[in-house]
Amino acid sequence: MYAIVVLGNFTILFIVKMQLSLHGSMFYFLCMLAVSDLVMSTVTLPKLLSICWFNSREISFSACLTQMYFVHSFSGMGSGILMSMAFDLYVAICHPLGYSTTLTNFVVATIGLAVVLRSGILALPYPFLTRWWPYCRTSIIPHFYCGHIAVVKLVCADISISSYYGLFDLFSVIGMGGFFISVSYIQILWAIFRLPTKDAQLKTFGTFISHLCAILAFHIPHLFFSLMF
Template sequence: MSDSNTTDFTNPSTFILLGIPGLEAAHVWISIPFCTMYTIAILGNFTILFIVKMEPSLHGPMYYFLCMLAVTDLVLSTSILPKTLSIFWFNSREIDFSACLTQMYFIHCFSAMESGILVAMALDRYVAICHPLRHSTILTNPVVAKVCLAVVLRSGMLVLPYVLLARQWPYCRTNIIPHTHCQHMAVVKLACADTRISSYYGLSVVFSVLGLDVFFIAVSYTQILRAIFSLPTKDARLKTFGTCGSHLCAILAFYIPGLFSSLTYRFDQNVTEHFHILMANMYLLVPPMLNPIIYGVKTKQIRDKLLHLFTHKGT
C-alpha cells in the first residue's frame, strides 16, 4: 500500500497553487490592482491591434512589431491572471499536472518572445533615427517577417526543454506550489531528484537570451542617444528624447522584475516569499499594461487614429 501511494504521488495528477503565502487574508484586495492592470492590458492591446488592422497607413515595420508585442502581451497576461484570480476569489487552487506544464511553457516562451520583440523594436528605432533615409530599404516586409519568425522559433525551441525536463522529474515530496502560477523553478524545486540540470539550463537561457537582448538594446539606444544629441534644435532633441525615455522605462519595467524573479529563485538573498511572488507577477502584468500606452497612445499616428475614431463616431 505504501509503495503504491508513493508511486502515485511520484507523478501527481494535480498541483496545488497557494497564491501568495502569508498574504492570504489580503488576496481579495490584491486582486483589485491585478484585475485593473489586466483589464487595461486587454483593452489597450486589442485597441492597438484594431487600429493597425483598420488603418492601411500603419502597415509598416514599426507597427507590425507593435502588433506582435500586443499579441505577446495578451497571451502572457492571460496565461496567469485567470487562474490567479480564481485562487484569490474562489480558493480554486488545484491545477492539472499537464495544465501546469502548459502554463509554464506559455509564461517562459512568451517572456522570451517579448524580449526578442523589444530588441527588434529597438533596432527599428535605431534605423529610423540614425539612418532615416535607408529605413524603408533596410526594414522591408520580408525582413520584418524573418525577424518575427526568428523571435518565435528562438523562444519556442529554447523554452521547450523546461517542460521536457520538468515532466521527467519524480515529485514525491509534495504537490503544493507556494506561488500564484507554475513558474519553472517553483515547480522544479518540488522534485525529489537532482534537478541541477534544469536550474543550470534555465540560468543559461536567462543569461544567453535576456543578457544578449539587453546588450543589443543598450547598444541600439546608445547610438540613438548619440544621434539625438546631434539634432540641430532643442525642441527636436527633447521630443525624440522623451519618446526614447518612455520606451526605456517600458523596457526596464520588463527586464528588472523578470531578472529579479529568475535569479532569486536560484540564489536566495533572504527575499521574503510574498515579495518574490508579487515581483514575479509584476513583470507579467505591468509591461502588458504599459506597452499599449507607451508604444501606442504616445505614438502620434496611433493617437491621431484613435481620436479620429472616437470623434467620427461622435458625429
C-alpha cells in the same frame, strides 16, 4: 487589471489594423508585443482569478507543464520583440533615409519569425525536464502559476541540470537582448546629441525615453523574479 490588459491590447491591434498610416514596422512590432502580452496574461491571470474568487488551488500536472511552456516561451518572445523595437528605433534615428528600404514587410516578418522560433525552442526543454524528475515532496508551489524553478523545487533529486538550463535561458534571452539594446541605445544617443536643433533633440529624446521605460519595465521585474525564485 486583466480586463484592462485585454481591452488595451485589443485596442492597439484594432487601431493599427484600421489605420493604413500605421502599417509600418514600428507598429507591426507593437502589435507583436500586444499579442505576446495578451497570451502571457491569458495563460496566468484567469487561474489567479479562480484562486482568489473560487479558492480553486489545484491544477493538473499536464496543464501545469503547458502553462509553464507558454509562460517561458512568451516572456522570451516579449524580450525579443523589445530588442527588435530597439533596432527599429536605431534605424529610424541613425539611418532615417534608408528606414523604409531597410525595414520592409519581409524583413519585419523574418525578424518576427526568428523571435518566435528562438523563444519557442529555448522554452521547449522546460516541460520535458520537469516531467523527467521524480517528485516526493508536497505538491504545493508558492506561486499562482507554474514557473519552472517553482515546480522543480518539489523534486527529491539533484536539479542542477534544470537550474543551469534556467540560468542559461535567462542570460541568453535577457543578457543577449540587453547587450544589443545597449549597443543600439548608445548609437541612438550619439545621433540625438548630433541633431542640429534643440527642438529636434527633445522630440527624438522623448521617443527614446518611452522605449527605454518600456524595456526597463519588462526586464527588471523579469530578471528579479527569475533570480529570486
